[in-house]
Amino acid sequence: MTTVLVTGASAGFGLAIAQRFLADGAHVIAAARRLDRLQALAEQHPGRVLPLALDVTDRPAAAAALAALPAPFAEVDVLVNNAGLALGLSPAHQADIDDWERMIATNCAGLVNVTRAIVPGMVARGRGTVINIGSIAGEVPYPGGNVYGATKAFVHQFTHNLNADLIGTGVRASCVEPGLVGGTEFSNVRFHGDDQKAASVYAGTQPLTAEDIADTVHWLASRPPHVTINAISMMPNCQSFGPLQIKRGQA
Template sequence: MTSTPTPRAVVTGASSGIGAATVRRLRAEGWQVLAVARRADRLADLADQTGAEPFTADLTVQEDVNRLAAHVQATGGLTTLVNNAGGAFGLEPVAEANPDDWQRMYDINVLGTLRVTQALLPQLIASGRGDVLVVTSTAALGPYENGAGYTGVKHAERMLTTTLRLELIGQPVRVIDIEPGAVATEEFSLNRFGGDAERAAAVYAGYQPLVADDIADVIAFALSRPHHVNIDTLVVRPRAQVSNTQTARG
């Protein structure tokens, strides 16, 4: 009988928001976790709080991704990759959108996910019990005004994820897509609006949005199912948000 490997996850975008919450949740459930992000100071604080191993890397830089893969291989491999690193920049009509914002979003959300998945996939297959979990967004499900840049990259990331599942048929790897709606984190909307705190706060005004721990809970649920069970796609929104364009506000 083949022994079950100790679960070990790489979590990207781990310095804040959903990534940090996922690291905390998995560590609380006994996982080994390699927390990956660009900001070493935040990773150090998270490591002190949780016992996770920090690893500083910029996932838009191939050399950093190669270094990450080599480190994972040298320290015992892994069973799970949580592709969480991403973000939105700008909220303008197509006619006024900044191509640099679109390029930045594509580099982080799509090409970053591609680089890390390619680099770690051989080790996930070798584990005999691998998981590729991608945190996309309900933006991957349909358009909304002024959101073409973000919805475009999240559609691309979703297609990367669902196509990978088809290509891995017969391999011992699950491919899971978690699609959050409105999640109030400390940085997502602030980054989107270039540091405009008032505009960022307005996104979540008048209703109860999700928080990072809600998504970490869903991630932990999907990963903790028996390995023959694959949560292909899980959409999670606040009750008040019924679509990308409709939210009940008090």
């Protein structure tokens, strides 16, 4: 029986990923700060979901909680580092530095905290898959993306460096880097609860869905043990790359 740990599992990508693995018969450690939502998922799948209140930015508390996982959840086969967020879309000289610090704490430090707690056990067992949720923002800059894009560039490079360190151990890492995804809390969080502004991001589009991301994560985890997929970049086909910006003065 596969055991999967999903961070940020209370909504959006994390919930969809947890549900996808549950549909395949896995045991799931559903970790997030909102315990009530996790308990609702556990009630739907008796005995196969461990709801875990977890703030990935609190390293001592996260390490203690993950070290104390009970059977049959103690040996994690698949770690999905999904917890993360974007805050604000202001240019760098106007951005809220508290937003910057929170993104760094969650998207970078939080991912590192959980990975460091789980990977040694995978190496000891000689098997395991780490899947980090990045973003195309880690490679494609856009106005207002500043620190969010930088944190996702960290996720991308950290994944590659994990594979450099883990060669020959039986443990592998992959990074999933989505573009425009609708139907989640992502933009509502970015715009601090402004639902109208969040909805405008997806107006007139058919974006990717959380289920599309979950299917991709599940596919990565189900590859044969000798296969490592370093990164997957994915967008809806209503989105693509744009031209470079050029600021022109008066002729």
